[in-house]
Amino acid sequence: MRVAVRGFAKDMLIFEEILDTAQYDLTNLARDHVQKMTAYPDHMIEVEFIDEPDNPYRFFRFGTDPSRMAIPLRLKR
Numbered sequence: 001m002r003v004a005v006r007g008f009a010k011d012m013l014i015f016e017e018i019l020d021t022a023q024y025d026l027t028n029l030a031r032d033h034v035q036k037m038t039a040y041p042d043h044m045i046e047v048e049f050i051d052e053p054d055n056p057y058r059f060f061r062f063g064t065d066p067s068r069m070a071i072p073l074r075l076k077r
Contacts, residue, residue, distance in 0.1 A: 009040035
């Protein structure tokens, strides 16, 4: 499966990686992406499932800045 992973902060694209998930250790990759974004108090990570044609399922977004999220949900600790 191909995915694009993007990190946004301060209304800017901080990083973007397009990858085939079969070629990566996703746990370590996710940890690296989250660590990059912790430098910013307001941030969002977007995962786009490139091969998914159905738009509601094509994107997964999470982070502390809901401004770019379609229907943000607040998670309780």
